[in-house]
Amino acid sequence: MAGITIAALSTVYPNGVRAVDSLDLEVADGELFALLGPSGCGKTTLLRTIAGLEGASEGVVSIGSRDVTRLQPGERRVAMVFQDYALFPHMTVAENIAYPLRVRGVAKSVQQETAVRTAEGLSLGALLDRRPGQLSGGQQQRAALARAVAASAEVLLLDEPLSNLDARLRLEARTFLKKLQRELELTTVFVTHDQAEALALADRIAVMDAGRIRQLGTPREVFQRPADTFVANFIGSTPMNLVPRDDVVLGVRPEYLAPAAEGLFTGSVSIVENLGVTSLVTLDCGEDQIGYIVPEDSEPSIGAVVTVGAPAARVLRYDKETGLLVR
Amino acid sequence: MDSSGLGVRRAVAFVAPALVLIGIFLVFPALWTLYIGITNYQLTGPAAANPQVVGLDNVLEAVRDPLFTNSVWLTALFVLFSAVIGQNVLGFALAWLLRSVSPWLRRTIEGLVLLSWILPSTVVAFLWFAVLSRDTGTLGLLLGSPETSWLVQYPMTSLIIFNIWRGTAFSMLLYTSALAAVPPSQLETARLVGASGWQTVRDVVFPHIRGHVLTNTLLISLWTANDFTPFLLTSGGPNHQSEVLPVLIYRQALEGGQLGYASAMSLLLLVGNLVIALIYLRLLRRRA
Numbered sequence: 001m002a003g004i005t006i007a008a009l010s011t012v013y014p015n016g017v018r019a020v021d022s023l024d025l026e027v028a029d030g031e032l033f034a035l036l037g038p039s040g041c042g043k044t045t046l047l048r049t050i051a052g053l054e055g056a057s058e059g060v061v062s063i064g065s066r067d068v069t070r071l072q073p074g075e076r077r078v079a080m081v082f083q084d085y086a087l088f089p090h091m092t093v094a095e096n097i098a099y100p101l102r103v104r105g106v107a108k109s110v111q112q113e114t115a116v117r118t119a120e121g122l123s124l125g126a127l128l129d130r131r132p133g134q135l136s137g138g139q140q141q142r143a144a145l146a147r148a149v150a151a152s153a154e155v156l157l158l159d160e161p162l163s164n165l166d167a168r169l170r171l172e173a174r175t176f177l178k179k180l181q182r183e184l185e186l187t188t189v190f191v192t193h194d195q196a197e198a199l200a201l202a203d204r205i206a207v208m209d210a211g212r213i214r215q216l217g218t219p220r221e222v223f224q225r226p227a228d229t230f231v232a233n234f235i236g237s238t239p240m241n242l243v244p245r246d247d248v249v250l251g252v253r254p255e256y257l258a259p260a261a262e263g264l265f266t267g268s269v270s271i272v273e274n275l276g277v278t279s280l281v282t283l284d285c286g287e288d289q290i291g292y293i294v295p296e297d298s299e300p301s302i303g304a305v306v307t308v309g310a311p312a313a314r315v316l317r318y319d320k321e322t323g324l325l326v327r
Numbered sequence: 328m329d330s331s332g333l334g335v336r337r338a339v340a341f342v343a344p345a346l347v348l349i350g351i352f353l354v355f356p357a358l359w360t361l362y363i364g365i366t367n368y369q370l371t372g373p374a375a376a377n378p379q380v381v382g383l384d385n386v387l388e389a390v391r392d393p394l395f396t397n398s399v400w401l402t403a404l405f406v407l408f409s410a411v412i413g414q415n416v417l418g419f420a421l422a423w424l425l426r427s428v429s430p431w432l433r434r435t436i437e438g439l440v441l442l443s444w445i446l447p448s449t450v451v452a453f454l455w456f457a458v459l460s461r462d463t464g465t466l467g468l469l470l471g472s473p474e475t476s477w478l479v480q481y482p483m484t485s486l487i488i489f490n491i492w493r494g495t496a497f498s499m500l501l502y503t504s505a506l507a508a509v510p511p512s513q514l515e516t517a518r519l520v521g522a523s524g525w526q527t528v529r530d531v532v533f534p535h536i537r538g539h540v541l542t543n544t545l546l547i548s549l550w551t552a553n554d555f556t557p558f559l560l561t562s563g564g565p566n567h568q569s570e571v572l573p574v575l576i577y578r579q580a581l582e583g584g585q586l587g588y589a590s591a592m593s594l595l596l597l598v599g600n601l602v603i604a605l606i607y608l609r610l611l612r613r614r615a
Contacts, residue, residue, distance in 0.1 A: 053515055074521025086512035090534035099530070100520040151520055 002064025002154040003029040003187055004050060009059030010211075011042075011049045019045035021211035022059065027204075029064075030185045032178065034202035036192055038234070042211040043191045047157050050189065051080050063155055079148035080157040083164060085140045087132035093119065093143050094128040100151035118146045122180070138169050142176075149184065156181075158190035162197055174200055195235045199223060207231045225316065226251070229323040232316070238280055241265075242318070243288050248326060249318040254280060256314035257292035259300075263309030265290045269300045283308065364591040370584035378587065385591030395592060397567055398575040399599075402552055404483060405490070405571050410551040411544055413491035418498020418543075422506055423528070425499075437499070444496035452559035455489055459560075482561045482569035489560060490551060498543055505539035506532065538611065545607040549600055572596050 004027040011020040019042045027033045035043040048054040050061055052073035061069050068076045079100075087096050095102075097118055098111035106114075119125050122142045132140055141161070148156055161177060162170045178201055181188050192198050198205045199219040207215045207222060207230075215227035226232035229249060232240045238254045243265070252264065267285030279299045283290040283306060292308050300306055317326040331338065364385055368378035389395045421440065425433045443451070458465045461476035477485050509532055517527045533540070555573045557563070563570030563578060570578070576596065580589035 051515075051519060053518070072521075073515070073518045078519065080516070080519050082512035082516065084510065084512050086510060086516045088513060088516075088531060088534070102530075103517075103520050103522045103526055147516075 002066075003027055003031070004155060004189065005060075005062040006046075006050070007060045007062075009046075009049065009061060010057045011045050011054050012057040018211050019054075020049060023211065023213060025206060025213065025216070027187060027189060029187055031187055032181045032201060032203045033187075033189045034192060034198035034205045035189065035208060036195060036198040036205050036234075037208035039193055041208040043193075043208050044159060045211075046208070047080075047159060047189060047191045050155070051078050051157055052076050076155075077153045078155045078157055079151040079153035080159065081141075081144045081148050081161060083160040085132075085144035085164070087140060087143055087147070089132050092129050092131055093124060093135070093146075096132065096143055097124075097146045097150050099147060114150050115146075118150045121149070121183075122146045137165050138173055141165065141173060145177075145180065149186075154187065156184075156186050156188040158188065160192060161190055162192070163194070170197075177201065196237055199235070207234060223253075224314075225325065227325050229318050232318070238275075238291055238293065241288075241290050241292075243290070244320065247320055249320055249323075251316040251318055252310050252314060254291040254293045256310045257290070257308045258294075258310070259306055260309035261307070263307040264315065265309075266305065266307040269302050269304050269306060272299050272302065281306075360590045360593055363587050364594050366587045368587040368590075370581070370586055372584075374587075381587070385588050386595065388588065389592050389595060394567060394570070394575065395595075398570050398572050401483060401569065402571045405486060405557075406548050406551045409487040409490035410494065410547040413487065414494045414498045414547050414551075415540070415544060417491060417495045419502045421495065421499045422502035423532075425503070426506065437503075440496045440499055443492055444494065448556045448559060451493060452556060455485075455560060459485055478561050479565050482565065486557050486560060486569055486571075490554065490556075493556070494547060494551065498547060501539060501543045502536070505536040509535045541607055541611050545604060548603055548607075552596070552600060552603070572599075 004025070006023060006025040009020055009023045009025075010018060012018050021042070023046065035046060037043045045054055049056050052068065052071060056069050059069070060067055063076060063078070088099065091099065094112070094115040098115040101111045101114055115128065116125070119128055122145060124139065124142055124146060127135060127139060127143075132143065135143060141164070158177075162173055165173055174197065190201070199222070202219060204216065204218055205222050206213045209230055215222055215231045217227075222231065222235055226235055226240070229242055229251070232242060232251050236253060236255075241250070241252045241254065241257070243250045243252075250264070257264075265283060265285050265288070267283035267288075267290060269281055270284040270289075271282040273280040273282075275293075277296050278293045279296065280291055281294055281300060283292070290308065294300070318324065319326055333341070363378070365380055365382055366378040367374045367381050367385075369375050421436070425436060428436075456478075457463075459467075459477040461467065461479075462473050464473070464475075464477065466477060467473040467475050513531050513535075514527060517531045522530065553573055554571075555577070557569060557571050558574045558577060561569040563574040567575075572592065573596070576589045576592045579585045579592065583589075
């Protein structure tokens with residue numbers, strides 16, 4: 001068991017792209033940590049640099065008290081689950097799970113025992129003799145997780161763990177993953193481009209852009225007080241309203257806005273989108289489009305003029321020039 | 328059935344020229360070889376004018392002929408060491424190692440290897456003659472033993488090394504494309520659990536490319552068994568020491584004039600090829 005410390009880390013590709021740019025990060029022991037960002041932001045490169053699959057150009061990666069920057073991937077005591085799970089198609093589930101032990105030359109009986117025990121823990125007990133091709137997507141993911149767990153690594157790395165599953169299964173797998181991580185108390189870093197996934201799973205989130213961390217915080221902090229307009233835009237299933245006012249940009253989440261006698265914005269209703277138990281209403285306020293959320297059965301009619309407001313603590317101010325949150 | 332909409336007559340008219348060419352240059356000579364294999368047909372003399380059918384006598388004679396059995400043995404050695412082992416292993420090793428070097432170096436090495444493959448046999452044979460010959464040969468001079476006549480003192484070894492050099496490019500190309508089909512995430516998983524290079528090849532790479540290995544081995548085995556280039560280097564000598572089957576057949580037919588006898592040997596070589604092919608096909612099917 002160990003945390004991860006990353007100091008002034010840069011990963012530069014041969015073509016000169018700085019995928020990770022002098023980045024500092026500390027992941028606590030036993031934490032479930034998300035690297036979140038749009039594609040090309042460097043989150044996967046950072047994960048692969050922690051694993052040792054990409055070489056660090058500058059800086060230090062430490063696991064626990066060990067400096068692993070120059071170690072081979074196999075010497076770092078990290079396990080990784082890839083987006084495509086990377087199960088070996090010609091091996092059974094049991095052989096796949098036991099593979100890390102087989103490489104180390106562990107006795108056959110111990111391999112078998114570990115495979116059975118790990119598989120039971122991930123409810124794969126009945127599938128030990130199957131081959132990966134005979135498993136569903138969710139089962140394949142659990143088999144890949146079991147192999148990573150059987151490696152008894154100090155750090156678990158997950159690359160887009162839920163993106164290959166269909167929507168319904170994804171929710172189930174998300175709950176399973178969080179439960180498993182809590183049971184194992186294993187330091188886990190996962191990469192995702194899906195902000196909802198990061199908010200739901202992680203203890204802390206690093207929102208990345210262009211090889212740097214834009215904001216680091218708990219899901220609540222990142223959701224309620226995005227550090228800049230980039231994060232504000234990226235986090236939240238409905239985008240945050242960002243409205244220029246005088247010398248600042250006002251930021252209010254649609255979820256925090258409600259009709260009020262004296263409010264922030266007034267406009268006529270142009271669109272109503274049904275989101276299930278809520279609806280997203282778009283107000284036409286001259287130059288700006290303002291979205292707010294209403295509960296079901298209380299949608300205003302199109303064309304109605306509505307004034308909306310939010311509690312003062314929920315209205316954020318961003319600097320017009322830098323886009324940074326004004327405290 | 329008439330998916331092209333040509334009608335049977337016109338369709339036949341279109342393929343007829345090709346079929347005629349194949350008939351004249353492939354089917355007829357093959358059948359002709361089979362026929363003269365059961366006669367005592369010779370290049371000159373009375374048997375050239377009036378060949379007699381002798382049945383399977385030629386085949387039986389060949390099986391008892393020490394020159395033929397010697398030749399079968401040499402051919403087996405040639406195929407085993409230069410193709411099945413040499414080209415296969417070296418071709419795979421090059422393909423595997425060249426993945427991780429810079430593109431510039433990789434293209435240079437691939438280019439050089441390919442060059443040895445695409446040059447005409449006669450040119451290549453002449454070059455190797457210059458390298459291996461006595462007194463002035465490059466190899467002898469490099470090793471400080473110009474008195475060694477490599478092709479005379481070590482004829483089979485020379486042929487085997489020559490054929491590895493000559494044919495590795497094909498295996499390298501085939502394995503390069505086969506390796507591209509191995510999912511990178513599986514190779515990286517092996518790296519992460521600390522698998523050695525050999526463990527990675529055995530556990531991850533080989534199961535993916537097994538079909539390629541079999542196909543490649545089949546092709547290079549057949550090509551090597553039927554290769555006539557050894558004649559250009561050693562002519563089968565000295566004293567039949569490097570007389571692989573194609574060379575023996577050629578010498579029997581055109582130097583000895585025994586066309587019937589040589590044709591019977593060709594038939595046996597063909598049967599040998601078929602046996603090799605059947606074994607590989609059986610292995611391929613078992614895998615599927």
